[in-house]
Amino acid sequence: MNYLEYYxxxxxxxxxxxxxxxYYNSAQHSKALTRLMFAxxxxxxxxxxxxxxxxxxxxxxxxxxxxxxxxxxxxxxxVIIHQRITPDWxxxxxxxxxxxxxPASDKITLLTQLYDRLMQxxxxxxxxxxxxxxxxxxKSAELMEEFRGLLNLETPERKLxxxxxxxxxxxxxxxxxxxxxxxxxxxKYRLELFNEESTEAYVKHRLRYAGxxxxxxxxxxxxxxxxxxRGVPRTINTLCDNSLFEGFLLKQEIVxxxxxxxxxxxxGLIETGKIIQKGLSTETSxxxxxxxxxxxxxxPQVIEKEAPQKAKKEEETGDKEIDEILSKIGG
Ligand SMILES: Nc1ncnc2c1ncn2[C@@H]1O[C@H](COP(=O)(O)OP(=O)(O)OP(=O)(O)O)[C@@H](O)[C@H]1O
Ligand SMILES: [Mg+2]
Numbered sequence: 003m004n005y006l007e008y009y010x011x012x013x014x015x016x017x018x019x020x021x022x023x024x025y026y027n028s029a030q031h032s033k034a035l036t037r038l039m040f041a042x043x044x045x046x047x048x049x050x051x052x053x054x055x056x057x058x059x060x061x062x063x064x065x066x067x068x069x070x071x072x073x074x075x076x077x078x079x080x081v082i083i084h085q086r087i088t089p090d091w092x093x094x095x096x097x098x099x100x101x102x103x104x105p106a107s108d109k110i111t112l113l114t115q116l117y118d119r120l121m122q123x124x125x126x127x128x129x130x131x132x133x134x135x136x137x138x139x140x141k142s143a144e145l146m147e148e149f150r151g152l153l154n155l156e157t158p159e160r161k162l163x164x165x166x167x168x169x170x171x172x173x174x175x176x177x178x179x180x181x182x183x184x185x186x187x188x189x190k191y192r193l194e195l196f197n198e199e200s201t202e203a204y205v206k207h208r209l210r211y212a213g214x215x216x217x218x219x220x221x222x223x224x225x226x227x228x229x230x231x232r233g234v235p236r237t238i239n240t241l242c243d244n245s246l247f248e249g250f251l252l253k254q255e256i257v258x259x260x261x262x263x264x265x266x267x268x269x270g271l272i273e274t275g276k277i278i279q280k281g282l283s284t285e286t287s288x289x290x291x292x293x294x295x296x297x298x299x300x301x302p303q304v305i306e307k308e309a310p311q312k313a314k315k316e317e318e319t320g321d322k323e324i325d326e327i328l329s330k331i332g333g
Contacts, residue, residue: 005250015212016243018236020061022068026207028200030193031062037191038066038166042075042131045160046188047153050137050167050177053193056236059168062193063135066166070131076100076123077131082139089148096152100130100163113151120155120162130163137167138176146180153186196233198225204235205242218246222259230266241265 006014017024027035034051041049053059063079070077078099090109097105097116100123106112123130140146155162167173177184196204202224209218219227223245231237244265249257266272 005247008250009218009246010213010215011209012213014243015208015214016239016246018239018243020064022061022064024208024211025061025065026204028196028204030196030200031058031065034062034191034193035066035069037189038062039069041189042070042129042164042166045129045164047161047163048149048165048167048183048186049189049191050169050173050187051191051193052169052171052173054234055170056234057193057195058235059193060135061235063133063166063168067133074127075129075131077129077133079133079135081135083136085139085141087140087145089144092145092148096132099132116152117155117162124157124162131166132163133166133168135168137169138171138173139169140167140176141179143179146176146183150180150183150186153183196228196235196238198228198233201228201231201233201238204238208239208242218249218257219262220256220258223257223262226259226262226266230262230271237271240269241271244269
């Protein structure tokens with residue numbers, strides 16, 4: 003018998019994949035989503051969502067993409083996983099994602115194609131929205147300038163394209179590279195940590211979705227999970243996943259706070275009686291069955307894709323292709 007069977011679960015409840023099926027609309031995520039949806043509905047141009055490591059930015063970006071009805075939006079999600087991307091590459095990807103057929107290789111023609119496509123969408127009363135995850139990687143003034151150029155495309159009524167940047171707090175540095183772009187940020191919101199109530203509801207939500215028919219953590223264990231994780235979802239997952247496994251080994255039908263304390267110590271979340279203030283990122287744990295080391299999560303390559311839900315536009319770029327692209331575009 004494995005731990006899933008022991009606890010009556012159909013699937014792993016605390017996998018560290020940004021799986022939208024497990025999405026929990028916490029007060030913190032809901033507030034952020036309401037504001038970001040408002041920004042795209044009114045085509046504000048540029049909105050920014052900031053959040054520390056593991057707070058749920060990618061999960062939110064995917065959720066948002068799912069929330070944008072296809073009849074109203076031409077929407078795409080672009081994930082930047084390398085700082086070496088060039089303005090030409092970026093422009094080309096945006097053009098492809100927004101449906102420009104046969105994008106030209108010279109920039110002026112490409113810009114014209116993109117403008118024509120945006121006007122075509124505008125006439126069809128569709129809003130062009132590009133969500134950019136890991137936007138803190140856009141660390142060059144040239145890239146920022148490119149965004150500014152696109153944000154200048156507008157009709158008297160509204161902008162032709164809206165971007166939403168999702169990123170770590172260093173995104174502020176990237177924005178500072180182009181002061182006029184920084185000024186164009188119409189909405190900026192910071193994803194908050196879960197409070198104790200949200201942490202508890204989040205844990206129970208994931209357990210229920212995975213098939214649990216009863217509580218699997220004591221109230222004190224839940225309090226401990228909140229205390230050690232400080233309300234960071236990825237850390238909550240790692241703590242819960244390991245605590246359940248340990249609980250199973252100890253044959254605890256309901257996991258108590260001693261188990262959580264021990265796991266928090268093993269994960270390095272407690273140091274000489276103090277809770278470590280930095281959120282656990284899975285790169286340092288080396289413990290969770292799920293958590294991949296961050297060095298693997300952020301390989302030295304450019305990957306750009308959409309959430310799997312929007313399979314029609316999904317595009318995975320393999321290592322070899324990336325090298326080819328980079329060499330072609332001089333990256
Ligand atoms: N609202 C939520 N509902 C369900 N799961 C969530 C939620 N927010 C975060 N998670 C879970 O927490 C983990 C981390 O979330 P995510 O990858 O979205 O964080 P992130 O802010 O993008 O992290 P990073 O800074 O490393 O990019 C994921 O496993 C995800 O499933
Ligand atoms: Mg992320």
